[in-house]
Amino acid sequence: MQDRLFREPSAAPAGIVHLGLGAFFRAHGAIYIAEAMAKSGGDWGIVGVSLQSPGTRDKLKLQGWAYTALELAPEGEKPQVVTVLRDVLVAPEGPQAVLDAMAAPAVKIVSLTVTEKGYCHEPSTGRLNRAHPDIAHDLENPLPKSAPGFLVRALAMRRAAGLPPFTVLCCDNLPENGRVVRGVVLELAGLIDPALAAWIEAEGAFPAAMVDRIVPATTAADLDRLEATAGYRDEAPVMHEPFRQWVVEDDFVGAARPDLAAVGAQLVGDVTPFEHMKLRMLNGTHSSLAYLGYLAGYETISDTVADPEFSAFVRGLWHGEIIPVLTPPPGVDLGAYADALHARYANPAIRHRTWQIAMDGSQKLPQRILGTIGEARAAGRKVPGLTLAVAAWMRYASGRDEKGQPIEVKDPLAQRLAALWRDDPAATVAGFLALAEVFPPALRDDPGFAADLTAALSGLIRDGAKASLKGASHK
Ligand code: CS2
Secondary structure: OOOEOOOOOOOOOEEEEEEOOOHHHHHOHHHHHHHHHHHHOOOOEEEEEEOOOOHHHHHHHOOOOOEEEEEEEOOEEEEEEEOOEEEEEEHHHOHHHHHHHHOOOOOOEEEEOOOHHHHOEOOOOOOEOOOOHHHHHHHHOOOOOOHHHHHHHHHHHHHHOOOOOOEEEEOOOOOOHHHHHHHHHHHHHHHHOHHHHHHHHHHOEOOOEEEEOOOOOOOHHHHHHHHHHHOOEOOOOEEEOOOOEEEEEOOOHHHOOOOHHHHOOEEEOOOHHHHHHHHHHHHHHHHHHHHHHHHOOOOEHHHHHHOHHHHHHHHHHHHHHHHHHOOOOOOOOHHHHHHHHHHHHHOOOOOOEHHHHHOOHHHHHHHHHHHHHHHHHHOOOOOHHHHHHHHHHHHHHOOEOOOOOEOOOOOOOHHHHHOOOOOOHHHHHHHHHOOOOOOOHHHHOOHHHHHHHHHHHHHHHHHOHHHHHHHHOOO
């Protein structure tokens, strides 16, 4: 047995550049792509790009870009060595090298997992946030900082070189993610060079995609455990559940893509119903459990749903609030989907921290929770559970837990959110509801919602998260 994981990197050209080389992509898209190449061939090796820090690159470099993906099932663990990466670049160290990689003739696809906030858009409208400091920078400088900036500048290089554009494949948890990234790219390109925007609009492709796999952050204990069982040291493994799903709109420039269908991805004409189902049923309840579970003192999602009251609460969210206003994708039974989600959450091998999921609530709530609330209220339906979840987010964002202890709130709006907290719950609710980038007009202008949210927040402050579940549960 070798001491450290190492594989000789392949010299075959890369067909994909991936922006945002976090654990999720390495445990999801990269594995599908590696399997598709093994099955059907093609030069689809990946150049990974870290947009922020060199940590992942430094570790993977020692391993020839190889890493272990460790499947965590209730019945045991299964390692798989993934060798699909050809190189890893760190954008702040060398933005030109990233642009050159994206403009290489062999590259057909640029995929992205840069998290919700990485698109520099306004979550409630989907439009480019021109006041974003990175966008302001990228408008003035040819060497970008933001993901939209890299896409636009690299597409400009391709156009100048007479190459076709690459397909932009967004793999973040945004509704109609292809349309959103297309919108921000066209808007930014239009501000730089209207002819470039017209070319991208005519020639480009921005397929939508629904991505799904639960990937908790890797811990130091995971590294040691893997070393003990696998017999080698891997400094950058990723942890994931057995389940995976990838539903992709089949719209690629020149139809050039890995044979994803051969390895279980679904290539469809319309991803929207799959996206809605996943964002609202999975991510919506994930966030609800994250805020309420954290406030109730639970460290992980599996700990949270092991509490029978939380288990009943989340089933109530699905059956009483979310499913009634959801159109199922063709052939999908939403009740069975909910049961499968519950089993995935309960997987004790996955230590997915409530704190991790609670991150960036201001960017996540609109598509995960607020859309359902808006549609349910418009249909005259009560949604006490999701309303309680929004109140729990507000309480969490105050930065103090139920025992008065500080919470490390990670959110681009963290400071503004904390400053909205008042002694009077109605005033707190009014302050939050005024956040136009989070709350859609229909909820901002709905006095009934403000009243329900105020009642939920008052109860949460008075009784605590766990005791508040009862009043918000469905039979
Ligand atoms: C989670 C997601 O961190 C979060 O916000 O809700 O990362 C979730 O685990 C994935 O979307 C599952 O596919």
